[in-house]
Amino acid sequence: MRGLISFFADLLKGKKVAFSDFLQKYVSSQQLCQRLDTQKILRRQSRPRREKKERGTVVSSLNSETSQIKPSDFDYLKVIGKGSFGKQRHVMVERSILxxxxxxxxxxGLHFSFQTRKMLYFxxxxxxxxxxxxxxxxxxxxxxxxxxxxxxxxxxxxGYLHSLDIVYRDLKPENILLDSEGHVMLTDFGLCKEGVATGGIMHTFCGTPEYLAPEVLQGHPYNPAVDWWGLGTVLFEMLYGLPPFxxxxxxxxxxxxxxxxxxVHSGGSQAACSxxxxxxxxxxxxxxxxxxxxVELQEHxxxxxxxxxxxxxxxxxxxxxxxxxGPCDVSYIDPVFTLQPVPASVNERCQAGGTSGAFPGFSFVNPVEYLAAEPVS
Structure with a gap:
């Protein structure tokens, strides 16, 4: 179910190689999981109800609200993934894309981001x-x-990302989730590249080996079409069980x-092969x-x-x-993660000294969460 809280802890991701590279994410408390109103679920427990105000007032209020969010505002139920430390640049790229x-x-989607002296949280x-x-x-x-x-x-x-001049660059089955209704959800935007319109070019070598486009592998300039190669590799794997090469x-x-x-294996339709x-x-x-x-794909x-x-x-x-x-059902998540104890370091309830400003502009509150319904009691 969309709307429950999950956490990405530590400095987030560098280059990904498998589901084990997915960073630590944590679901909100059992009490919150039993509530189906997603806005109530994401409401900070200590925040009083606020009436909707003029847009300018709301925006200015958000700036002060972001600095007040902290790990102790949330409870942690399960580890649903774990990864490694990442580069600072990837952290800010991820936030910007979200x-x-x-x-x-x-x-x-992103609901909050905030930082402490040791960690960044999504x-x-x-x-x-x-x-x-x-x-x-x-x-x-x-x-x-x-x-x-x-x-x-x-x-x-x-296509939506491309319309914003963003290239995803890391399409693979580990980064494609299904929600509780069975729809696709793309996640993990640390390797995205902004400011690349259709026809624009990039040079950075990045991605997961099985899904690399040949132009990337050769070190040639490349453009958003690398994502359509990536879709081709994932489609091939969905149909035949392994990436194409x-x-x-x-x-x-x-x-x-x-x-x-x-x-292309026998048994597939002519349209699939094409x-x-x-x-x-x-x-x-x-x-x-x-x-x-x-548009070219939609016409196929x-x-x-x-x-x-x-x-x-x-x-x-x-x-x-x-x-x-229900929202707390983790049966489709690998037990290698869900059976692990939640690390005390992620919560930082006992850590003295408050927040950090090492990443200016990192903190964020989605206005929908700020203006939404009553607080969780």
């Missing part, structure tokens, strides 16, 4: 339907209609990405989505049954709905 993607139905949408990686491991592959549904929702999210030997896999012919060939085209000038971005026959407006409005019933009993 702010821009708050209103998109297939992007994880309070994000809590998504408990499991990683796409988890479901692929369990089922091996998906039927075409299910793969098409997920790929279409991912495409809408990527996978090898357990990294050097061989890189050679495959650069030169091996695409081996889409994979278009997305996994090494010549960027010919790659599907390289010219008109999302593989998505012929998709009503894009209804999909964006979440009116299309997902082909798989996670069987979760």
């Amino acid at each position: 702010l821009k993607g708050l209103q998109h139905p297939f992007l994880v 309070v994000l949408d809590y998504v408990n339907g499991g990683e796409l990686f988890y479901h692929l491991q369990r089922e091996g592959s998906f039927p075409e209609p299910r793969a098409a549904f997920y790929a279409a929702e991912m495409a809408l999210a990527l 996978y090898s357990c030997r990294k050097a061989e896999m890189f050679e495959n990405i650069l030169h091996a012919p695409l081996q 889409l994979l060939e278009g997305l996994l085209e090494r010549d960027v000038s010919k790659r599907l989505g390289g010219s008109r971005d999302l 026959p593989f998505f012929g049954s998709i009503n894009w407006e209804d999909l964006l409005a979440r009116k299309v019933r997902p082909p798989f709905i996670p069987k979760v009993t």
